[in-house]
Amino acid sequence: MLALYGHLFSSYTWKALIPLYANETPFEFRSVGPDQPENTAFVQAAGPMGKFPVLQDGETVVFESSAIIDHLDAFHPGPNRFVPADPAAAIRTRMMDRVFDNYVMNMMQESVVAAIRNPGAPDPEVLARVNEKLERVYAWLENWLDTYDPPLGITLVECAAAPSLFYADWVHQIDRRFPRLARWRAHLLTLPAVSRCVEDARPFRAWFPLGAPDRD
Structure with missing residues (x-):
């Protein structure tokens, strides 16, 4: 097991x-x-x-x-293959995995850490820097989604994107300038595997020090 x-x-x-x-x-x-x-x-x-x-x-x-x-x-293979067998597709998949981990998830966590260190008064310079970088990534992802053909199942891309976009939107909301990204985030939250994570985590939302944890 x-x-x-x-x-x-x-x-x-x-x-x-x-x-x-x-x-x-x-x-x-x-x-x-x-x-x-x-x-x-x-x-x-x-x-x-x-x-x-x-x-x-x-x-x-x-x-x-x-x-x-x-x-x-x-x-432990199953119906979803998370990294494609084709080498070129596998490289693109792993590249996007790094985008979501390094440029979305890790970036937004800098604001979370700042809020934890100074409850109620996080360093405004940290927040401004993180928000600026997240907006740059949001804009890039908005363009990338114009060419991304989502699979029928779940790949490494969705595994990385769902949690990073879920929490990043609380830190710095994905606004109307990024409609594709907002729609894709909403779509990811409807996937049963992702929805289960959202619901299981609901009792801990009071721990999140920033944003709008009651939005989803």
């Missing part, structure tokens, strides 16, 4: 949960937090920074969400 260590409110945990749900892969979820010291200790020992999600597959331990999805594709 596979075991995934993480937290239901964590964007990167969502990224690993989505492919498991999409392919209906049997697994056990092991929550990480103060009330689960043994799970926390496992995660701390798994990788150099002790971050979740972490996948345990027998004697094999995989950390980093993109690597987890590659592992699922290779050793």
Whole structure:
């Protein structure tokens, strides 16, 4: 039995949960937090920074969400193939995975960290810088979506895009200047695997220090 260590409110945990749900892969979820010291200790020992999600597959331990999805594709295949077999398509898919992780998810988390450090008064320079960069990425994604042909199922692109756009919109809303991106975000939230993550995380929304966590 596979075991995934993480937290239901964590964007990167969502990224690993989505492919498991999409392919209906049997697994056990092991929550990480103060009330689960043994799970926390496992995660701390798994990788150099002790971050979740972490996948345990027998004697094999995989950390980093993109690597987890590659592992699922290779050793627990299902109806959704998350990275295409065609080398050129695989490169494009992995490139977009990096876009969503590095330029959306990690970027918006800078504002979240600033808000946590100074509750009620986050550094306005940090917020302004993050918002400016997110708008640049939103504009780029708006143009990219003009050429993106979404698959019938879920790929690594959707696994990365859904959680990053879900939370980024709370930090800096995707407004009417980016209609394709707003529509695609809404579409992603209707996917059963993504919707399950949204609902499971709902009890923790009060933790989010910025934006409009009651919007979705």
